[in-house]
Amino acid sequence: MSDAMGALLAVEEIINDLSDRRGLGHEWGSIDDEIQSEIMEGWRVIIDARIAAAVVAEREAWREAAEASISHCRTDCTEESFCGQCEPLLAMLTARGGQ
DSSP, X not given: OOHHHHHHHHHHHHHHHHHTSTTTTTHHHHSOHHHHHHHHHHHHHHHHHHHHHHHHHHHHHHHHHHHHXXXXXXXXXXXXXXXXXXXXXXXXXXXXXXX
């Protein structure tokens, strides 16, 4: 599932939740369809941006931790041969566009 599809599903769940609330249930239905679409799209964009930012932050944190582990261990590793701990980290970093 794409992030955009996930964000759209999240928006639909929020609307379902709002519609199930006492005092709000019928209010969403009374909003013009065009305005509902604009609100939904705005919420989708917000959610999609937050998902993307969280993924980028998580990848960067992982990359920094992996690079720190490899840097810390370099005394046991050489450019030609990495230890059993660093070799898989280096492979993953390379695959993710790091080092």
